[in-house]
Amino acid sequence: MAGYKETPRQKMIAMMYLVLYALLALNVSKQVLDAFLVVNQNVENTNTSLSSKIAATYNRFNMQYQLNQEKVGPFWEKAQVVKKESNSMTQYLQHLKLKLVEVSERKDSAYVVSHYYFDTLVPDPYHPEEMKKIKELNLNIVPTKDRYNDVTNYLIGQGNTKKGEAYRLSKKMTVYRDSIIKVMNLPDSTAKVGLVTNYRGKHKIIYYNADRQRQDWENHNFYYTILAADITLVNKIISEVKMSEFDALNYLFSSITEKDYKFDHVEAKVIPNSTYVLQGNTYKAEVLVAAYDTKTKPNVRILNGADSITNKNINRAQLVKGKSGVVQIKLPANKAGVHKYAGIVEMINPATNRKVKYSFTGKYLVAPPSLTVAPLRMNVFYLGVENPVSITAPGFSSSQIHPRISSGKLFKKGRNWIALLKKPVPGNKVYITASAVINGKNMLLGKSEFRVKRVPSPTAEIAGQTNGLIGKNTLLAARAIIPNMKDFLFDNYYFKVISYSFATLINGDWLQQNIKGNVFTPGALKMIRNGRHKQKFFFENIQAVGPDGSIRTLNPISLEIK
Numbered sequence: 001m002a003g004y005k006e007t008p009r010q011k012m013i014a015m016m017y018l019v020l021y022a023l024l025a026l027n028v029s030k031q032v033l034d035a036f037l038v039v040n041q042n043v044e045n046t047n048t049s050l051s052s053k054i055a056a057t058y059n060r061f062n063m064q065y066q067l068n069q070e071k072v073g074p075f076w077e078k079a080q081v082v083k084k085e086s087n088s089m090t091q092y093l094q095h096l097k098l099k100l101v102e103v104s105e106r107k108d109s110a111y112v113v114s115h116y117y118f119d120t121l122v123p124d125p126y127h128p129e130e131m132k133k134i135k136e137l138n139l140n141i142v143p144t145k146d147r148y149n150d151v152t153n154y155l156i157g158q159g160n161t162k163k164g165e166a167y168r169l170s171k172k173m174t175v176y177r178d179s180i181i182k183v184m185n186l187p188d189s190t191a192k193v194g195l196v197t198n199y200r201g202k203h204k205i206i207y208y209n210a211d212r213q214r215q216d217w218e219n220h221n222f223y224y225t226i227l228a229a230d231i232t233l234v235n236k237i238i239s240e241v242k243m244s245e246f247d248a249l250n251y252l253f254s255s256i257t258e259k260d261y262k263f264d265h266v267e268a269k270v271i272p273n274s275t276y277v278l279q280g281n282t283y284k285a286e287v288l289v290a291a292y293d294t295k296t297k298p299n300v301r302i303l304n305g306a307d308s309i310t311n312k313n314i315n316r317a318q319l320v321k322g323k324s325g326v327v328q329i330k331l332p333a334n335k336a337g338v339h340k341y342a343g344i345v346e347m348i349n350p351a352t353n354r355k356v357k358y359s360f361t362g363k364y365l366v367a368p369p370s371l372t373v374a375p376l377r378m379n380v381f382y383l384g385v386e387n388p389v390s391i392t393a394p395g396f397s398s399s400q401i402h403p404r405i406s407s408g409k410l411f412k413k414g415r416n417w418i419a420l421l422k423k424p425v426p427g428n429k430v431y432i433t434a435s436a437v438i439n440g441k442n443m444l445l446g447k448s449e450f451r452v453k454r455v456p457s458p459t460a461e462i463a464g465q466t467n468g469l470i471g472k473n474t475l476l477a478a479r480a481i482i483p484n485m486k487d488f489l490f491d492n493y494y495f496k497v498i499s500y501s502f503a504t505l506i507n508g509d510w511l512q513q514n515i516k517g518n519v520f521t522p523g524a525l526k527m528i529r530n531g532r533h534k535q536k537f538f539f540e541n542i543q544a545v546g547p548d549g550s551i552r553t554l555n556p557i558s559l560e561i562k
Contacts, residue, residue: 033145033146033226036228036229036232037139037140037145037228039232040139040232040235043232043235043236043238043239044136044235046239047235047238047239047242048122050239050242050243051122051124051242053246054242054245054246054249055124057246057249057250057253058079058083058249060253061076061079061252062076064253064256071256072256075252075255078183078252079248079249079252079253081179081183082179082180082183082245082248082249082252083245085176086176086241086242086244086245089172089176090238090241090242092172093234093237093238093241096165096169096234097137097231097234097235098112098113098137099154099165100151100154100155100227100230100231100234101116101142101227101231103150103151103154104142104145104147104150104151104227105143105144106150116137116138116139116142117135117136117137117138118135118138119134119135119136120133120134121133121134122134122136137231139228139231142227144227145226145227145228145231146226146228147226147227148224148225148226148227151222151225151226152222152223152224152225155218155222155230156218156219156222156223162218166218166221166222167218169218169237170197170217170218173195173237174195174197176195176241176244177193177194177195177196180244180245180247180248181193183248183251183252184247184248184251193244193247194240194243194244195237195240195241195244197217197218207219207220208220221233282330282332282333284328284329284330285328285329285331285362285364286326286327286328286329287300287302287326287327287328287343287345287360297321297322297323297324297347298322298326298327298345298346298347299320299321299322299327299347300319300322300327300329300343300344300345300346301314301317301318301319301320301343301344301346302317302318302320302329302342302343303316303318303341304331304339304341305339305340305341306340307340307342307361308342308359308361309342309343309344309359317343317344327345329343331364333364333366334366335366338363338366339363339364339366340362340363341361341362341363342359342361342362343360344357344358344359344360345358345360380450380452380453381419381430381450381451381452381453382421382452382453382455382490382548383421383422383424383454383455383548384421384422384493384546384547384548384549385420385455385490385493385547385548386413386418386419386420386490387418387419387420387421388413388416388417388418389418389419389432390416390417391403391417391434393434393445393446396436396445400436400437401434401435401436401445402434402435402436403417403432403433403434404432404433404434405419405431405432406425406430406431406432406433407421407425407430408420408421408425408430409421410432419432419450421452422548422549424452425452428451428452428453429449429450429452430450430452431447431449431450432447432450433445433446433447433448434446454546454548454550455488455493455546455547456485457495457544457546457552458483458484458485458486458488458494458495458544458554459483459484459486459554459555460481460483460484460539460542460544460554460555460556460557461481461482461483461484461557462475462478462480462481462482462539462557463475463477463478465557465559466555466557467557467559469559469560469561469562470559470560470561470562471562472528472529472531472561475537475561476525476528476529479519479525480497480518480519480520481497481500481518481539481542481557482497482518483495483496483497483518483544483554494547495544495545495546495547495552495554496544496545497517497518497542497543497554498516498517498518498543498544498545499514499515499516499517499541499542499543500514500515500518500539500540500541500542500543501513501515501538501539501540501541502515502520502521502527502537502538502539503537503538503540504527504531504535504536504537504538505535511527531561532561533561533562534560534561534562535560535561536558536559536561537558537559537560537561538556538557539556539557539558539559540556540557541553541556542554542555542556542557
């Protein structure tokens with residue numbers, strides 16, 4: 001709108017905005033209003049794309065700064081100023097959109113945010129490869145998007161006071177534009193930076209309305225324009241801010257003498273195959289220069305047992321020649337314990353043709369073969385129960401481990417091993433051992449001991465009770481004795497009641513029935529149904545068979561009708 005140089009995409013958006021703005025002056029139709037919403041969405045998509053590009057530029061800039069803070073520091077500090085001012089300007093513009101909807105809807109900010117904003121994930125411009133959640137305005141659902149009275153008064157103000165928010169916006173745009181121009185060392189009249197309002201350098205820009213009368217930038221853009229047009233224009237200004245930030249960052253980044261940096265990052269790195277090595281094996285690792293050049297042929301001098309390479313011990317260091325920017329080293333692992341080593345990477349700097357050295361240190365753990373066997377449910381094995389166990393050995397996959405049990409069966413089920421013992425064992429103890437093939441030899445990894453116990457007896461219950469008062473209807477509804485395995489962590493293992501005696505006193509006579517199974521017989525149900533207040537019923541000699549095949553006598557049950 002001010003004639004400065006824009007990208008083809010910006011020109012297209014600006015032209016669409018001008019056409020729609022002109023049509024609005026002619027009593028806009030619903031179709032034109034809908035078109036405005038499309039343009040607004042297009043601008044918002046452009047802003048999201050710019051945010052991703054800005055994030056990538058900051059990331060590249062930061063990598064160079066970490067390499068050489070002394071050289072890159074002055075440019076990086078200016079980039080931080082650009083970031084701070086751009087963030088401040090963008091936050092103001094986002095708040096302005098919220099305020100415009102508040103004014104148009106005549107609602108407070110809490111109402112506007114809860115009804116017209118939605119959560120969305122967008123690229124974080126200052127944390128590359130991360131997303132952040134923000135509140136985004138959904139202009140489509142704002143009822144007053146086609147009204148202009150309230151927003152015009154807010155933006156332009158009453159009369160010719162020039163105290164409306166548009167004048168504050170114009171000043172902020174000018175201040176921000178001047179800061180970008182200063183960072184990029186450009187003249188005031190440059191067309192490279194947008195955000196032009198009433199002035200470009202010393203030359204005043206003149207705007208005209210449809211009657212060819214002069215206007216300032218504020219009236220030209222915001223006088224009697226509907227809310228949808230105002231929001232679209234503010235989003236366009238956000239786009240110009242982001243483009244200015246992007247241009248300033250690229251200018252600062254290109255000001256660094258990039259030929260001084262052959263790599264994105266220069267640092268000696270040790271990449272071990274594993275830092276946990278079994279005794280008798282070999283420690284293997286790769287030492288390379290991060291972001292290395294495959295055309296280089298670095299050498300490594302490495303000394304086992306040292307904290308650093310010095311002039312005194314360098315003669316004892318082993319020389320290992322590299323290829324394609326990578327050096328492979330091998331260190332012995334004959335003795336258990338933590339082993340340390342130090343070394344230097346030597347390579348030619350193509351910029352100076354001089355040898356440069358990068359030091360590194362590392363350590364690795366040598367451990368004797370070991371076996372870990374852990375029960376997954378309890379710390380014992382129970383007879384007649386599938387006892388799941390985890391069998392692992394550091395440095396070995398599950399397919400390499402071959403476990404055995406001293407009694408019973410040990411088999412794989414799903415991801416875990418199952419220990420199953422059906423008969424008592426001498427001393428009530430079993431042992432699990434495991435071996436693995438190491439360098440062609442079968443090696444014992446370890447041995448673990450487990451106690452063997454019978455499954456604990458369950459508690460006999462009727463309607464969850466073992467004694468005390470009970471309602472007659474509750475007792476009739478229970479209809480059976482249930483063996484409850486309290487605090488037993490195994491699923492699908494339970495006892496089965498096979499017999500019990502049922503008795504009660506009626507008119508001084510002791511009446512008893514011997515019942516098979518756990519269900520009340522018709523005779524027992526009849527006695528209960530005819531029972532009176534405070535009459536007691538006794539369930540005794542309860543026999544149950546467990547998963548190991550043993551028969552247990554469970555606790556008696558005494559219940560009184562309340």
